[in-house]
Amino acid sequence: MSLAVAATDRFVIFSLAGETYAVPVGSVREVVDAPAVTPVPRTHPSIEGIVNLRGNVVPVVHLGRRLGVTERDSRCIVVVEWHDEVVGLLVDEVAAVRPLENLQTEGIHGAGGVSDQFVAAIARLEDDRLVVVLDLTRLLDLRER
Amino acid sequence: MTGEQEHKYLAFTLADQEFASDIAAVREIRAPERVAPLPESPDYLLGVMDLRGQVVPVVDLRRRFRMPPRPAEAAPVVVIVEVAGQVVGMMVDRVTEVLSLPSSAWTPPPPLVQGPARAFVAGVADLEGRLIVLLDLSRVLSAAEAAEIAELAASA
Numbered sequence: 001m002s003l004a005v006a007a008t009d010r011f012v013i014f015s016l017a018g019e020t021y022a023v024p025v026g027s028v029r030e031v032v033d034a035p036a037v038t039p040v041p042r043t044h045p046s047i048e049g050i051v052n053l054r055g056n057v058v059p060v061v062h063l064g065r066r067l068g069v070t071e072r073d074s075r076c077i078v079v080v081e082w083h084d085e086v087v088g089l090l091v092d093e094v095a096a097v098r099p100l101e102n103l104q105t106e107g108i109h110g111a112g113g114v115s116d117q118f119v120a121a122i123a124r125l126e127d128d129r130l131v132v133v134l135d136l137t138r139l140l141d142l143r144e145r
Numbered sequence: 146m147t148g149e150q151e152h153k154y155l156a157f158t159l160a161d162q163e164f165a166s167d168i169a170a171v172r173e174i175r176a177p178e179r180v181a182p183l184p185e186s187p188d189y190l191l192g193v194m195d196l197r198g199q200v201v202p203v204v205d206l207r208r209r210f211r212m213p214p215r216p217a218e219a220a221p222v223v224v225i226v227e228v229a230g231q232v233v234g235m236m237v238d239r240v241t242e243v244l245s246l247p248s249s250a251w252t253p254p255p256p257l258v259q260g261p262a263r264a265f266v267a268g269v270a271d272l273e274g275r276l277i278v279l280l281d282l283s284r285v286l287s288a289a290e291a292a293e294i295a296e297l298a299a300s301a
Binding site for chain 2: 038039040041042043044047050051052055057058059061085086087140142143
């Protein structure tokens with residue numbers, strides 16, 4: 001897995017289409033209520049458009065479509081900085097910022113209904129909910145293959 | 146005051162989104178009079194129109210950008226541009242204004258904006274909270290596509 005995660009790391013936990021996902025808190029710049037997203041014609045289908053965040057034009061990824069879990073639009077943007085690019089991820093709701101214990105990084109298959117390539121790790125919350133830690137490198141690699 | 150020189154841009158809409166083109170690329174703006182459809186042509190090619198004796202292919206930018214079809218009551222206009230030496234009409238919903246902006250108002254599209262858009266999205270500008278996408282209308286069609294529609298128009 002390209003995303004090295006440790007039990008001491010804290011994560012931003014969010015919900016999308018009834019599932020629970022997480023990204024490392026160090027990758028998150030801010031969380032904003034989705035302003036109007038300006039579509040860009042004929043770009044990658046997972047790119048919902050662009051927004052202006054205090055003077056910076058930031059691409060917004062329709063995370064539900066990228067993960068293949070929902071086509072529905074979400075209203076909250078988790079802004080991440082990854083490999084020098086600032087990117088917004090459309091999610092339903094941010095639930096918490098917290099550490100995750102007992103992270104499992106190996107032998108994961110079909111977690112959270114998303115393709116294994118996007119999964120860096122999984123963990124169980126106290127209420128037995130499954131949290132899928134996303135692999136941002138794979139998620140944001142939108143080059144044509 | 147930096148004294149930076151301003152340029153003029155033609156602003157127009159497609160499906161309620163705002164776009165702009167460098168006005169230097171625009172030859173004229175016409176009403177779409179008598180656009181004659183051509184058989185067996187790409188779906189984005191509406192047909193040809195007569196521009197003072199010259200047969201000019203007309204491209205529907207909505208179709209080109211895979212946007213929803215234009216409502217029947219719309220009164221679109223055709224922006225006449227030159228693409229690789231060919232005169233081409235680009236149908237848009239409405240021309241809204243001429244913007245005067247310094248070139249520095251435009252920021253390049255973020256690298257994550259991939260796909261065909263990379264060829265023709267020249268920049269993005271923020272106008273009082275509205276994001277406007279600057280199009281290079283000469284690159285909305287690839288060279289091969291421009292040649293194809295020129296050939297179709299010539300045989301019309």
